Amino acid sequence: MLRPAERSDLAGLPLEVAPRxxxxxxxxxxxxxxxTLRITEVEAYHGRGTGEVPDPGSHARMGPTARNATMWGxxxxxxVYLSHGIHSCVNVVCGPAGTAGGVLLRAGxxxxxxDAAVARxxxxxxxxxxxxxRLGQVIGLRHPRHDGVDAITGEPLHGAVARLRLGEPLAEIESGPRVGVAGRAGTHAYPWRFWIPADPTVSPFRWGRGAAAAALDLTD
Incomplete structure (x- = not known):
């Protein structure tokens, strides 16, 4: 059974919250x-000063900016951020206010x-x-118009309402490197991607720029 998510459900570090x-x-x-979509694949991202391990793959790795302000809230x-100047991607903000963190929704x-998803x-x-x-596209949230929309209260923002519902933790999940993340941040040093095993909606893995070479360096 699913229930409306509460802020306390998301108070931990993204690495802890992501599998949930x-x-x-x-x-x-x-x-x-x-x-409405069922979340099947996610990635955790920590901002500067969040957790014990610095995350060079995070938008907030250098601290607060106008772009990543929502991550610190x-x-x-x-x-909701713009990727490659085209795609609006969606993260669930985690951790206490003033500590940056987000969980990227990779697939669902x-x-x-x-009908609405196909039309979009x-x-x-x-x-x-x-x-x-693609996930951001089908749920209709757009950067910058809907950045910061509250998925706990469901308060409207510029014509958009979002609500998150959670259940008990799944018994079986898999984890591995994040997809398409550059350098060391996209290697097994950061197994911060989580997905439902054998789910057909999960995206295929691909190395980010320089990540394959960085992964080889880690094995030397």
Whole structure:
């Protein structure tokens, strides 16, 4: 059984919270069109000073900026950022206010609102929300308009409402390097990607720039 998420559910470090989001559901209503998806793949990101291990792959690795301000705020808000100048990607903010952290929603299964998801993306089937850019597209949240929307209270922001629901932790999950992250941050030194085993919506792994070489260095 799922229940509405509370801020206390997201008060831990992203690395602790990320696996708990698997199997949860994110529902959005944007400009009157509703979509609900089941979260199947996530990645944890820590900001400067968050946790014991610095995270060179995080947008907040150098501290607060105008771009990453939402990551430093109250847990339960959604950090919506622009990737490659095209894709709006969605993170669930974690940790106490003033400590930067987010869990990137990498993939999901559309449970409800398929017509709206298909209309937004032009895709169908398991690829609807397979990958963070596609996920952001089908749920309708857009940077910068919806950056900071609150998925705990469901308070509207510029025509968008978001709600997060969670259940009990899944008994079986897998973890490994983050997808497409450059350098050491995209290697097994950071097994901060979590997914539901054998789920067809989970995105395939690919090395980020210089990550394969960095991974070889770690084995020397």
């Amino acid at each position: 989001l698997l199997g949860g559901e994110l529902s959005t209503v944007v400009d009157g069109a509703a979509v 109250e847990p339960g808000h959604l950090y 299964e559309v449970l409800d609102g398929t 993306s032009g895709r169908s089937g398991r690829d609807l929300a397979r990958g963070p850019g």
